[in-house]
Amino acid sequence: MKTRILSEEDLRACVPNDPDALSAIENGFTWLLEGRVEMPPIMHFDVAARKEVDVKGAVVRGEPAFAIKIASGFYDNPARGLASCSSSFVILDSETGMTRAICVDNGYLMDLRTGLAGAVSVKHMARKSASRLGVIGTGTQARWQARCINLVRPLTKIVAFGRNTDALATYCAEMTQELGVPVEAASSPAKVLSSTDMTVTTTPSKQPLVTANMIPPGHHITAMGSDMPGKRELAPNCLERADIIGCDDIDQCLNNGELQQLSGQRDTVVPLGALTSGAVHLDRPDHAISICDLAGTGVQDTAIALLALDRAEEAGLGTLVN
Amino acid sequence: MKTRILSEEDLRACVPNDPDALSAIENGFTWLLEGRVEMPPIMHFDVAARKEVDVKGAVVRGEPAFAIKIASGFYDNPARGLASCSSSFVILDSETGMTRAICVDNGYLMDLRTGLAGAVSVKHMARKSASRLGVIGTGTQARWQARCINLVRPLTKIVAFGRNTDALATYCAEMTQELGVPVEAASSPAKVLSSTDMTVTTTPSKQPLVTANMIPPGHHITAMGSDMPGKRELAPNCLERADIIGCDDIDQCLNNGELQQLSGQRDTVVPLGALTSGAVHLDRPDHAISICDLAGTGVQDTAIALLALDRAEEAGLGTLVN
Structure with a gap:
């Protein structure tokens, strides 16, 4: 053998x-x-x-x-x-x-399997017409999420934010070249969300970076940075504002993901498997706000x-x- | 890299x-x-x-x-x-x-690291003069325990028991040849213990194979088969009869090993590390009965x-x- x-x-x-x-x-x-x-x-x-x-x-x-x-x-x-x-x-x-x-x-x-989970969430949850991607963070997954989401929603523009301005400039230059679309630096998470159709958060933050008032109608957020107890990228009011909440694995997200801050909405969370299998048909009006929490699953x-x-x-x- | x-x-x-x-x-x-x-x-x-x-x-x-x-x-x-x-x-x-x-x-x-843990337990807990090894079980670890214990107590004889008489005969023939000492088949665990100085139990049994009345004065037992909740090779009265109880890792043995059946003696259990480090000097009279429980540690x-x-x-x- x-x-x-x-x-x-x-x-x-x-x-x-x-x-x-x-x-x-x-x-x-x-x-x-x-x-x-x-x-x-x-x-x-x-x-x-x-x-x-x-x-x-x-x-x-x-x-x-x-x-x-x-x-x-x-x-x-x-x-x-x-x-x-x-x-x-x-x-x-x-x-x-x-x-x-x-x-x-x-x-x-x-990295690929993590980026592809982001693409799955966008494919099944974001508006069909979404083509402008916001990215919070400038690390490895900020790259992979953009690469993979580009498979399911061909991108016309990326707007990125990161605290380290050198890393942000490098990200914009490299991803513009790699994907052949304009990748612009924004000066805040709010500016990322206001100028895009969907946003992926890719940081290990323990403080919320996105608050509910930043989310435009019709926006989709994939939050994939939080994967351990204590990490969070979204303020709790984001989940309250969302019309649709999805996740990769409910138990893992409740322990390790953004859903740590979920209060009493557990039954309404849609597992991605319900969408990929066709068991659930998502009714997603163009003005709805959707959020998908990814903790990463075996x-x-x-x-x-x-x-x-x-x-x-x-x-x-x-x-x-x- | x-x-x-x-x-x-x-x-x-x-x-x-x-x-x-x-x-x-x-x-x-x-x-x-x-x-x-x-x-x-x-x-x-x-x-x-x-x-x-x-x-x-x-x-x-x-x-x-x-x-x-x-x-x-x-x-x-x-x-x-x-x-x-x-x-x-x-x-x-x-x-x-x-x-x-x-x-x-x-x-x-x-297999080697598991066999060697048996050898460590025998080196530090069995009588110095012990040279006759009893083996319960005829599988891979029945072989490795004998090989490794032979490093620390050069063996003069092995007496083995297994329920499958063909496997037992094969074990005796192979180990006689490999170790160059007589390896005899016994018809029961009791006969193994009565004709040896120390015994290693190597089975995945959920029913006790050894009871307290089988243990001669001065005998050492290393029980290495039980490594999951529900497994046991020794009857609870063996632990009660023992003058000295050792183990590889107390928490793991309480969950997965023979020590699942330990009642109130936890403080007296000697971790092997206390013996290998020299932190504890074991007072082991020749007539004492000692038992070491090995669950296997990372x-x-x-x-x-x-x-x-x-x-x-x-x-x-x-x-x-x-």
């Missing part, structure tokens, strides 16, 4: 940011809704101050394999010239438990890993060990 | 079952006692009936790297000609979170993985990826 070792280069080759990868993540959310997923609580290591590791994963009944992802966030890395976040995926055979493959992805698959890891495994086996990619 | 991929063959070459590996595991228990270890609860996946995966790991402050181990137990595998258990270790840099190495060990390192995974990493880097073993 050989184990296939896939490098970042292999993974970039076999799982690009494209509609197939988007479908894989949509399927993941559908599996969640169908109750086919065994997803234990996140395993968390406090390595040291500003250094943490999370382990996520999900078994999906009926699928031939499943993934466990080890993701690190070491927030002083940039000062050493290294990315803050990295990851690797161990893919196990569902029938034998043997290690089918290991993705030494350096964060690539993780089922996304298994969904993207299964696509990588299929493609890599078919193409004979990687190095076989043992 | 390259990641070193180590195969089972690499790992067998650089971390054999020897006194250095034993010392590594002893150090692990010492780290636990010193309070240097961050060890979150086990992450458990119920994949399906008789199919489970456990994730364990430990950060050790002051050490340059740490390991997270993914271990599978798929108990119908033998019918397919496969081992029930497998594993892989992801080794992360403590300063950057980058993936330093991945051990695709097929269970080798896991710190053993990091301890053995650090040894593998050091040796592999020094020898340039493995394949570099990325």
Whole structure:
């Protein structure tokens, strides 16, 4: 029983940011809704101050394999010239438990699956006509969210805000070049929201950056930065103002996401799986305000890993060990 | 930043079952006692009936790297000609979170670190003159415990019991050849204990196999089979009869090990780290009965993985990826 070792280069080759990868993540959310997923609580290591590791994963009944992802966030890395976040995926055979493959992805698959969840939320919740994207934050996910959302709502403009003005300028220059659309810097979150159709928040903030009065009618917000108790990007009145609230996984969002501040609306929160599966048809008037909270789920890891495994086996990619 | 991929063959070459590996595991228990270890609860996946995966790991402050181990137990595998258990270790840099190495060990390192914990318990708790080993069970750990205990108490005889008489005969034949000492089959656990100086129990039993009246004066028992709620190999009166009770990790043993049945003796349980560090000097008269409960700890995974990493880097073993 050989184990296939896939490098970042292999993974970039076999799982690009494209509609197939988007479908894989949509399927993941559908599996969640169908109750086919065994997803234990996140395993968390406090390595040291500003250094943490999370382990996520999900078994999906009926699928031939499943993934466990080890993701690190070491927030002083940039000062050493290294990315803050990295990851690797161990893919196990569902029938034998043997290690089918290991993705030494350096964060690539993780970033992609996270960006694609943002795209899924926008595809199913934002106005069809939305084409101007607001971005709060200037880091890795500020890039990935824009790349992936561009798959589902071809963008005509991006307006970005970040506290670090150098990082903001770099973001605007790089993303203008990469996506071929104007990417403008804004001087506040309010200005981002007022000049766009939809906004994605991508920061690790513990203080709200967006308040209800900033949200124009018809706007969609995907809040994907909050993934731990105590983090929040939206003021509580944003959730109160929203006509529609969605999320990736209700339990995880109540513990780790923006829904930590939800009061008594739990029954009205729509899981993305209800939309991807077609179980719920969302009535979304053009003037409605919608918010989707993403905490990040292990089922996304298994969904993207299964696509990588299929493609890599078919193409004979990687190095076989043992 | 390259990641070193180590195969089972690499790992067998650089971390054999020897006194250095034993010392590594002893150090692990010492780290636990010193309070240097961050060890979150086990992450458990119920994949399906008789199919489970456990994730364990430990950060050790002051050490340059740490390991997270993914271990599978798929108990119908033998019918397919496969081992029930497998594993892989992801080794992360403590300063950057980058993936330093991945051990695709097929269970080798896991089995070794588990066997060595048995050896540590015997080294520090059994009579110095003990040389006759009883073994309950005939599986993988029945082999590894004998191999590793032979490092610390050179064996003159092994007496084994297992319900499957074919498996028992195979065990006796194979281990006689491997260790060069007589390995005899016994017809009951009672006969194992009555003809040996120390016994290791290695089964996944949920019913007690050993009762207090079977334990001769001076005997030592290492119970390493129980590692989940509901499992037990010893009747509760064994713990009551014991003069000395030890364990690898008190919290884990109270939840998952024989100590689930402990009543009110918690304060008297000696952690192995107290013995390996020398913090406690055990007064062990030759007639005393001692029992050590091993549930298996993430710190053993990091301890053995650090040894593998050091040796592999020094020898340039493995394949570099990325």
